[in-house]
């Protein structure tokens with residue numbers, strides 16, 4: 001029987017109707033059971049699940065149709081709301097008419113109701129089915145809430161959103177980790193970061209800018225925290241005293257975001273991810289040198305004296321949580337050898353930089369610094385890093401015509417979301433992840 005989709009309402013709104021009221025709902029069949037002349041269909045749409053019931057002796061045609069249905073078929077149902085203590089949500093729909101809109105091939109390659117039974121690689125191959133699971137779709141509703149909160153925060157603090165080129169002539173974060181692209185009769189690269197352009201916009205007089213956009217890293221990492229394409233939330237602000245001004249701004253943005261997500265999705269996060277999302281209050285600061293000392297004291301070996309590896313970050317997360325009671329903290333003043341050429345070095349302590357990483361639940365989610373805005377020193381630093389000055393003249397000249405002290409940071413959106421939800425593999429927090437092996441779907 002034909003049902004007009006113009007009358008269709010979301011399942012969440014159907015639950016608001018009273019006993020005896022009529023509703024048209026439509027969605028995917030989540031599950032179906034036939035028991036003693038009664039068909040129980042659990043229907044799923046974006047807003048939830050509702051049980052719909054048809055009895056053979058009351059609606060023979062509907063019952064016959066239901067018997068022939070299976071998981072993931074798309075149907076429209078017209079019926080009457082009925083209180084039902086035994087049903088999920090306390091209500092069900094007594095089916096009066098039903099239309100099959102689209103049938104699913106059988107067997108369905110992965111069962112959205114039981115996504116945990118399927119390994120991640122297969123889930124990603126069938127991502128459009130995997131995302132039909134409430135828990136998996138929730139990750140992206142939370143991402144949406146997080147990025148909205150972050151955008152609001154920066155706008156309310158005088159930043160404007162900008163959109164900079166993703167096809168670029170030079171690497172910004174270090175030489176080898178770029179994807180070349182054929183650009184007519186020459187080569188270009190996919191941007192590793194909006195770094196140079198966001199600095200340019202501060203100097204152009206925008207003073208405070210942010211950008212949310214994809215960045216590309218040609219790193220052959222096979223880890224649970226690296227993607228070759230991820231969404232970066234970059235900020236840059238002028239007229240700062242030092243990197244601490246940037247840190248204050250960033251921590252407020254992150255706390256505001258966690259708070260906003262926790263307020264709106266706290267209950268669902270506990271239900272589906274079995275984790276409590278509390279918003280952090282204090283954000284301790286530890287210098288890089290103190291961090292190494294702490295790791296040393298706790299017997300955590302660090303292979304590179306100028307770096308903190310992922311094991312070190314994790315261990316540090318545990319130590320700081322125990323000693324300072326915080327899951328969010330800064331490590332500051334990284335060694336010059338590990339930071340990009342545009343980073344400002346400390347006065348009288350030039351082996352270290354005015355830089356920071358923000359660690360959340362044992363993983364780096366933000367990296368930032370004050371930038372070198374004095375053209376001559378910048379040029380020297382480019383040389384010192386073994387880069388060709390002529391490739392960066394377009395950038396150096398930005399600082400020759402009046403440039404305020406400035407700084408900024410980049411936040412990995414998937415890492416923030418993964419850490420908020422306790423997700424172990426970052427791929428789950430990217431709609432369609434790209435890694436060294438995966439280029440489809």
Ligand code: 4AD
Nearest residue numbers: 193195226227230365366367368408409410412415
């Ligand atoms: O530390 P990164 O490379 O710093 C920059 O891009 C600078 N331009 C930022 C700045 O303003 N100084 O990256 C920044 C953040 C990291 O803290 C991490 O959260 C995330 O981006 N990130 C990645 N996320 C997923 N996959 C990868 N391969 C990532 N690399 C960095």
